[in-house]
Amino acid sequence: MTEVLKVNPLRPEKEVIERAAEIIRRGGIVAFPTETVYGLGANALDENAVRKVFEVKQRPADNPLIVHISRLDDLYLLASEVPEIANKLVSSFWPGPLTIVLPRSEIVPDVTTGGLWTVAIRMPSHPVARALIEASEVPIAAPSANLAGKPSPTSASHVFQDLGGKIDMILDGGEIIHGVESTVLDLTTSPPTLLRPGPVSVEELEALIGKVSLHPVVVGEPEEVLVAKSPGMKYRHYAPEAELVVIEGRPELVRRKMEEILLEKKMKGLKVGAVVTDEMADLQADVVKVVGSRKNVRKIAKNIFRVLRELDAEGVRFAVIEGIEPKGIGLAVMNRLVKAAGHRVIRV
Template sequence: MLTRVVKVNPIQPERTLIAEAAEVIVKGGLVAFPTETVYGLGANAFNDDAVRKIFAVKNRPPDNPLIVHISDLEMIHRVALDVPEKAWKLIEKAWPGPLTVILKKRREVPKAVTGGLDTVAVRLPGHPVAIELIETAGTPIAAPSANLSGRPSPITAEHVIKDLWGKIDMIIDGGETFFGVESTVVNVLHDPPVLLRPGPVGVEEIEAIIGEKIVVPEWARGYAEQTVPESPGMKYRHYSPVTPIILVEAYPGNREGMIRKIKEIAKEEKKRRKIVVITSSENNKLYEEEGIRTVVIGSAKNLYEVARNLYRVLREIDELEVDIAISESFDEKGIGLAIMNRLRKASTLILKV
């Protein structure tokens, strides 16, 4: 298959180019497109055959649900039933934006989209290209991240090209994504609501909007898998580079202990293997002074910067051709929980200090 790449203005996308991409969607093809989180791989959410192509192209397990993207609030009624009051509270405050809600699905939504479940994950993205594409196609678009399953998600069109070139019809290049990690997913059908996947919209923000505490299971923090996934990112290994990662987790207030442990591991591993340390900008010199190779992921004081750089760094360490990477950990407040969820799922070993 010849994959076509079209570059668009991310703020005011050219309508003729978006119309061409929308036509691909309408005809049952696959289009990779930018959102404010990561690049998505889209198909007509009501076209069962097109949706199944997504799973085939990505080598994605069939029980791993997809998120259905809509372009306005009216479109929610085409895919979901009986939207509860708590969902509307979140929708009114957080949409368009990086929040996905789990709702009861309409029977028109193929089981392939929902992993066989009677619920559907729905989001109204906060990106002009995504909204214009959905609107022009005239249909909700089912879309996971536009990468091979298990690999770090794509934040640029180049990442999509590397993983899916020759496998999909079109890639819309809208530049780098803003948040760099996937949307927050919350199931408001449970009482109390349950966080299924952390993302840019933090737990604290969700609780403030709905006026109650939500459940944050251990598997939502990245420590385990959920047997029956209700949303993407809950089961199977995700976000992983080929290079093994050792994640050194610091208990609150023990950053110095984390640095000491990383130095200790790095010095020992350097004797027999090529290593790199994934570090915050604040700690970079502490490793470099001892001859330890590093990749800076961003400032520990600006977790949005760390999130934006996360998948780029996970892809970069493979290009460095090292044998092992050792990563620092980060505060779990706000988007920090999403960062730690991704790092835990990407790691082959987690050490706590």
């Protein structure tokens, strides 16, 4: 049975956090809110606990986990080398939605890193996440708290839909802030390589440290990834049951193509849906999900996983998605949408 406890997202109640921390310390699993999405937490240094996370999520064993910390000292405990560029980044972006990949220390188990020589580390800013890590007194390995391949959870109810009855506890801290997972930057390459776009944008990173390379999977190229140094690189991710197609291009051409495809699928007897911006909210489909204005991409990011789940809840079999400009956090949104659509993208 999974216990669901409400927790104040700004001032977490000490007794609630302590109950959750006790579960972590004894090798259990707790879902908790972060500023990005809900995480599925276990003691990162406990091999058996981490294996449970993989089993519950049905996650492939070579898909590494991000280790969450609350003290800077733990960065030096988990990584065997911390270059100056890492210190520069964490001074600017921690606590916050940036994950850095560094050579791992011997203390980190193979199971946590997917057998890699590197470890992905971040310090979250969400008060509940910080309080849980501090009270647990161990680093917490935490992928998104959903079944592997499904849209990431942005509320406790999403977590319960996927994992209710399979984990020990869910801390319900309400909605999250960003709605997409953290930016992941590999510091073992020169220049550093962006492995997953997120709330910390390429533009912000390059303003601080100079040139950043983009891994092909970041920009939606369907490349075979043999070794995944970050979550979100190798396997099908973020996808609802409905078949999706992303349409990119000038808005008027995108609208025309969406209308054409929706009519074609509707004629085949499918229940069809559309995921669009405010500017295209009058598009005709059985189910229309509006994620926000093109002028407010952060709002789109916050809503995107929720509406993908709602497509399934409303029985949509096929949906078109309006693409947005891949700049700033828009790059993260498009990365997730292209993956959710299985790289089915039409450019008009």
